[in-house]
Amino acid sequence: MSSQQVKRDLATVHLAIDNLPGTIAGFYSLCNFTVNANPLPEPVGRRLPRTAIPAHLLGYLGVSLDYKNQGLGGVLVNAAVDAAESQTAVAASIGVVVHVLDEGLVAWYQQIGFQRIPEHPLHLIMTMADIRRLRAVER
Numbered sequence: 126m127s128s129q130q131v132k133r134d135l136a137t138v139h140l141a142i143d144n145l146p147g148t149i150a151g152f153y154s155l156c157n158f159t160v161n162a163n164p165l166p167e168p169v170g171r172r173l174p175r176t177a178i179p180a181h182l183l184g185y186l187g188v189s190l191d192y193k194n195q196g197l198g199g200v201l202v203n204a205a206v207d208a209a210e211s212q213t214a215v216a217a218s219i220g221v222v223v224h225v226l227d228e229g230l231v232a233w234y235q236q237i238g239f240q241r242i243p244e245h246p247l248h249l250i251m252t253m254a255d256i257r258r259l260r261a262v263e264r
């Protein structure tokens with residue numbers, strides 16, 4: 126699925142490689158995306174144009190069985206967020222959106238800094254404003 130998306134210029138896939146055995150430990154895909162201004166969480170959703178709003182989509186995220194529960198998933202999400210943030214120097218984005226598979230993962234994304242998009246319980250966003258704020262605190 127991911128390789129088809131890359132071939133068709135629909136997403137970029139980033140791999141985490143464990144160099145010693147040379148195996149893929151995890152991966153994520155990222156692409157440009159648009160969201161509707163209504164409903165985006167406040168305060169970022171306030172007074173946005175009623176046109177499609179530019180964003181990034183964290184499409185696929187996966188960690189191989191041998192590498193689960195060691196923090197790699199969080200590292201990959203943060204790498205995707207950092208990649209999206211660095212791109213905003215060239216083309217703007219309101220934030221990184223993720224569509225989670227089930228309610229169990231919502232809390233996991235929330236502790237990273239994502240928040241629910243109102244009216245879409247399984248859609249979350251980490252706004253670019255929050256990304257910059259969090260990164261400023263971390264520096």
Ligand SMILES: CC(C)(COP(=O)(O)OP(=O)(O)OC[C@H]1O[C@@H](n2cnc3c(N)ncnc32)[C@H](O)[C@@H]1OP(=O)(O)O)[C@@H](O)C(=O)NCCC(=O)NCCS
Pocket residue numbers: 185186187188189192193194195196197198199200223224225226229230233
């Ligand atoms: C979700 C996933 C990427 C997390 O990767 P990871 O490297 O194990 O994550 P981390 O080590 O950073 O975090 C582990 C925590 O995530 C929790 N977690 C993992 N999968 C979860 C799930 N499906 N629902 C709820 N919590 C989950 C673990 O219980 C653990 O919690 P703890 O820190 O309180 O013990 C990985 O489990 C995976 O590849 N899952 C299958 C694909 C998938 O669901 N992708 C996400 C699509 S939105």
